[in-house]
Structure formats: structure tokens, C-alpha cells
Amino acid sequence: MPYADLRVFLTKLEACGKLRRIPKPVDKDWEIAAVSKIAFERIPEPRRPALFFERVQGFDIPVVTGVLGASRSIYCLALECDPDEVQEKWGEAELHPIPPRLISDGPVHEIVSLQEKADVTFLPVPTWTVEKDPAPYITSGYIITADPESRRRNVGTYRLQLKGPRKLGLFINYLQGGRHHVEKNNKLKQPTPVAVVIGADPVIGLVSVSRLPQDMDELAVAGGLRGQAVDVVRCVTVDLEVPATAEIVVEGVIKPNEFESEGPFGEYTGYMGPKAMSYILDVQCITHRNRPIFQAFHSQMPPSESSCIRSIGREATLYKHLAEDLGLPVCGVHLLESGGAAAYLVISLKKTHPVQPRTVMCGAWSFAPQFGKITVVVDDDIDIRDVNAVNWALSFRVQPERDVVIMPGMAAVSLDPSQAPVDVPQEDLSRRVSSKIGIDATRKHAFPDVAVPPKEHLELVRKNWQSYGFPEGIL
Template sequence: MPYSDLRSFLTVLEGKGWLKRITKKVNKDWEIAAVARVVFQDIPEKDRPALLFENVEGFDIPVVVGVLGGSRSIYCQVMETTPLLLMQKWKAAISKPIPPVVVELGLCQENILLGEKADLLKFPVPIWTAGQDPGPYITSPYVITKDPHTNARNVGTYRAQIKGARKLAMWVNFLQGGRLNIEAWWALRQDAPVAIVIGCDPTVGVASVSKPPQGLDELAVAGGLRGEALPVVRCRTVDLEVPASAEIVIEGLIRVDHLEQEGPFGEYSGYMGPVAMSYVVDVTCITHRNKPVFQAFLSQMPPSESSLIRGLGWEGALWKHLVEDLRMPIKDIHLLESTGSAGILVISMEKKHDTQPREAILASWACQPYLGKYSVVVDEDIDIRDLNQVAWALAWRSQPGKDLFVMDNMQAIQLDPSQAPAEVSQMDPARRHSAKVGIDATKKHNFPPVALPPQQHLEFVRAHWHEYGF
């Protein structure tokens, strides 16, 4: 049964022991980030809870972190599936999206703040990299825009710096759907309407981050994930629709040709993302529920919430493209979280002929051009979530002179610090192009037997493990 809102999902997490309430008073300008970072660094991924900070100094609004990507188990709970069926759930949602349905009333508009009452500073927006971020950042915004010609909607997640009570600066990478929509409005010499949603049905969050195929409505993908249409309401000051049960909605206009300096910001690469000249959102209205909950993502150095949810969503999109669209014999797809779920892509496949590994790499780059600076294909017997096995296959099943290829002039991961020095702007063309490396680490001929005891012997020992004194 789909979740009605963020609060119903928090109830489920708490019932499973996956939500940690923190009652100690915390400072939003350093302490929330520090607590979350220690949790992600020191607690094994399978045991990590979501965090609910109930007592934020100076505010009566709680903050939740890790609600979508505290762990793989939490993410699967969002999707109401298991790790083994996660790829299939994504494939089904992308293949059969369910458009949202407009309703007249929504809890997100229990409070409507216009004019000077629309004050961003009343919300406990954390500072994430104290001493380096220039101010508070909204890290889990579901940013809704639409194409002025077709009305096609896009929902994406982009970093948003609080610049004042009614002003945000928002960096949107090149070729992102949101950027294409904004630039289309600007080409008409018109301000671009925008709605920024904070906290709602968790399927909206994973859809916003996952980057489904261009032109596919992320709210419809959320409908596919939840199995029924998502209720939405019309905004009060812009011609957009937002999830009816959202905790907070910021409505505004992105002023034509108006850019301001934004950043640096601690990014998923584990480094500070460079300064950018970014879009400016002039806030026209803020609506929120009674006693709203402020949701945030932990980004910065992996492991992080943003890297986990990004990787699992992108893996699903790649799976749909390679398996369903291209009918490739793929067994598994994995974006290494230690690379921000972007830098290294590993694919396992039961290849039918020797060209398929290269074809799989090229197809993955075509589907998600910014991913997989290093892309590796291995045989189906390799567990690609075990780095020892991946390294073993790389070492002994590939020859650099024959099995490695480099493609120049590919789309870069713009936050890759090896692209350009730190002082080079985010807007600089030097950050837009990169080479990519593909490696076929599959067997190309008969190999000697693997040097391991017979499987039945290993299974016997495991079945009688206690008898050996362990």
C-alpha cells in the first residue's frame, strides 16, 4: 500500500527500528551535519538508521536526515520491495508510469505565506560543511519546472543556497531537465516558474534523484513506484502542481538572465564543488503543513545518503535500458558508492559473443552520459558488489593492450575535481568534456580451473561451522 506522506513513512521506519530520535538540542549550523557524518562513517551500512532531530536550537521544526538513503534496507522500504527485486521495481515504474491526479485541497497548503511572511529563515536549513559552505543549503529539494511549449514537467534535485529571506541560488547542471526548461523560458524572455518541494511521499524523492529518461515525468514515475496516481494540488502563485501532502513548498520565479555567485558546496565527490554563477529564485509564496518536518539529504564525502539513493536509482534506469530496451544478457549493474555512485560503473553479464561487453559499456554511456568515467564489464560469476572479486577479474581476465579502450570528448562529471583546478568556475567549458575508459574484464578463451576446494566441501563446513569451534 503506498505511503500517504513523509510522516506515514517515518512511522513505518520507526516500527522497524530504522528511525533514531535525537532529543538533544542541536545546532543546525554544524551539529546536524556532524552527527549525520559520524553515523554514516562509524555505523555499518546495514545498521544505519534514519535520523530525526527533534530539538533544533532556535526552531520548533524537526529535521530528518537519511530517510531515503540511510541504508539499502531503508531505500528498499521506500520502494516496498527487496534488494533482489529492486531493479525490476525500477524497470516497471519507468516502463509503466502513472500520471498524477489533481485534487482540490492538499495538506501542503494548511499554511499559506505570502509577501514578507514568506520567510525562508523560519526553517532550520542546515549548514553541511561548516567553515566552507557559504551558508545554509537545502539538499533535498524536489524542484518542479515545466517546458513552456509542451507543459512537460520535470522534477530534479539540485543544491539550493539560502541567500536571504525570500531568495535562493540554485545550481542546475548542464543538460539536466530542469535547466533545459529554465533556458526555454528565458529564450522567450520570461521568468521561469518553479516549485521546490521539501518532504513528501518518499517515492517522489527517489524519482527526483534517479534521472529517468529525458521527457518522462518524475511524478508519473513516482506513481509507477507507488502503484497508483500521486495526488497533486495547484500552486498558489505559479502555474505548477505539487504533491498534495508535501511538508513544505516554496513557490517562486527564476528571473530571466539573472545569475548570482553560489557555492562552494561539499559535494558527492567528497570534495568542495566549485563556485558557480547560478539561477536565482525569487520566492513568491511558501506553503506548509501544520507542524512541518524539514527533510534533508546528507551529501559530501561518500558514504552519504545522496550517493546511495543516486546510485540505486541510476542503476535501475541503466537496468531498464540495457535489459528491457536492448535485451542484453545483464546479470547485475553497480555504481560504486565510494565514487559518488558516478565515477566507476561495473556490469556483470552472461555474454553470448565477444562484442557484447563493449556494447554494454557504450550503451550505458549513451543512456547516462555523465556516469562511468571508468566502466568495467565482468562475467556472471563475479559478484560485482565485492570489490575483491572485481579486482580479481580485472587483474586476471583482461589485457590492457586489447581489452581497454578510451573514448575522448565524452560528457564529463562536472563535479569531478580532476577536470580542472578548484579555482575554475563551474560554468567553465573545461568542466564539460572528459575521456572515459571502458574495460572488458570477461574471459575470452578457456581458463584453467579456479583454485578453490569443491563447493560441496565448503557447504559442508559452513553447515557444521560450530563444530570447528567458531
């Protein structure tokens, strides 16, 4: 049964023990970021809950973070599937998209504020990297634009800097669907209509942060994921459609060929992303539900919601490419959260031929050129989600002069500060070139037996763990 909206999904999370309500009043200008950070740091990934800040000082709108990706299990609840079905679920939705259904009205239009009344400062937009970000940022906007010629829609999540009551700075990097729309309009010297959706059925967030083929309507893929069309309503002031049950929608236009300094912003790499000349969004209308909920993505230093969400979708598509399209005996793919789900890639392989580890590296790098600056290939006995196990393979299955490949002149991980100084502009081509290292950490010959207690002894101890005096929940 698909989720009707964000509220229904929050109820589901709460019922599953995956939502932590925080009744203590919090300051949006430092505390939401700090509490989210400590929660991500302290609570191990499998148990991390989404956070519901019920009382935000000075605002009557609550804030939620971690709702799509505090953990893999939350992501799977959003997709309504098991972890091993994620790839299939995405594949099916892309093969069988369900176009949105236009309806005449919906809760998102319960309150409509036009022109000077459309003041974004009534929203509890958090400040994330205090004293370094120049302003509060909307991090979880699902930004809807349309191609000026084909009218094909794009939905993408791009950061928005609060610049004034009716002015937002919008950073869209050069690869994104939304950027093509703005550039086309800029050439035609016409404004780009934009709708920013904040808070909706979780699959809309998932399609918004996922790279889908350019000719696909993300809302139709969202329909495919939920098995039912997304109901949409027409915007009030722009020729676009938005989910009828969204919490909040900000409507506006990007003026043609006008740019303003935006950023720096604390990025998914854990470093400040550079200041850039970005688009300006002039707000002309805000619509919202009664008693709306403001959703934010927690980003900055990994682990974060941003790296968790990115890793799951990316791993699924990369696995499909290697295992199904190329037919390689790949068992699993892990884009580590510490590498922002981009820089550090571990792949496990049931090796049947000595060339396969390098074939796998090349397959991964050509399919996802920006990922895997560090790519490690291990045998299938290594748990790729266990950093100790991966480091063990690196330590004792690798001879550096034989097993390491360095590939110069490859695509860079976006915003990787190691590959160009921060004052080199974002648009400079040198920022887009990087080398890669591939490490074949598989066994190349017969190895001695591993030195661990027999499996049955370990199983017995696991079963009787508490009898050794360890408190419940430690294992």
C-alpha cells in the same frame, strides 16, 4: 498500499528498524552533517538507518536525513518492492503513469505565510561542509517548474543556497529539465514560477532525483510507482501544483536573466563543487503542515545518501538497456558509491563470445555517456558488489596491453575535478570532455581451478559459526 506522506513512511522505517531517533539536541550548523557522515562511514550499507534529529537547537522543527537512500533496503521500502524488482517497478511506472489528481485543499496549506512573513530562516536548514559552503543549503528540495509554452511540468532536485530570509540561490546544471524552463522564460524576459517541495511521499523524492524522459510528468510517474494518483493542490501564489500532503512548500519566482554567485558547495564527488553564477529565487510564500518535518539529503564525500540513491535507479536503467534492449548476456551492473554512482562502473557478464566485454562497454558508454569513466567487465562468478572480488578479477584476469581500452573525447562525469581545474567555469566546454578506460577482466582462456575450501565445508562452518566462539551478528 502507497505511503500517504513522509510521516507514514517514517513510521514504516521505524517498524522495520530502519530509523534511528536522535533525542540529543543538535546544532544544525555543524552537527547534523557530522553525525550523518559518521553514520554513513561506520554503519555498513545494509544496516544503515535513516536519522531523525528530534531536537534541533533554536528550532521547533525536526530534521530527517537518509530517508530515501541510507541503504538499498530503504530505497526498496520506499518503492515497495524487492531489490530485484526495482527495474521492473520503474519500467511499469513509466509505461503506465497515473496523472496526479487535483483536490481543493490539503494539509500542506495548514499554515500559509505570505510576502514578508514568508521567511525561510524559520526552517532548520543544515550547513553541510562547514567553513567551505558559504551558507546553509536545502539539499532535498523537489523543485517544480512548468514549460511556459506546453505547461508540461518538471520535478527535479537542485541545491538551494540560503541567501536571505526571502532569497535562495538555485543551481541547475545544463542537462536538467528545470533549466530548460528557466531558459525559455529568460528568452521571453518573464519570471519562472517555482515551487520547492520539502518532505513528501518517498516516491516523489525518487522521481525528483531520477532522470526520466523529458516529455514525462514526474508526478504521473510517481503515481505509477505508488499505484495511485498523487493528490495535488494549487499553490497559493504561483500557477503550479504541489503534493497535498507535502511537509513544506516554498513558492517563489526566478527573475528573468538575473544571476548571482552561488556556491562553492561540497559535492557528491567528495570535493567542493565550483562557485557559479546561478539563478535567484525570490520567495513569496511558504506553506506547511502543522508541526512540519524538514527532510535533507546527506551528500558530500561518498558513501552518502546522494550516491546511494543515484546508484540504484541508474543501475536499473543501465541494466535494462544492456540486457533487454541490446540483448547482451549481462548479469549485473554496479555503479560504485565510492565513485559517486557515476565514475566507476562494474558489469558482470555470462560471456559467450570474446567481443562481448567491449560491446558491453560501448553499450554502457553510449546509453549513459557521463558514467563509467572507469568501466570494468567481469565474469558472472564475480560478485560485483564485493570490491575484493572485483579487485581479484582485475589482478589475475587482466593483461593490460591486451585488455585495456582508452577512449578519448568522451562525455565527462559531471563535476569531476580531475578533468579540468576548478577555476575553469562550469559552462566551459572543456569541463564536459573526458577520456574513459575500459578493462576487460573476464577470463580469455581456461583457468586453473580456484583455490578455496569446498563449498559444502564453507556452508557447514557458516551454519555453525557461533560454535567457533564468534559473537552473534558477526557473519
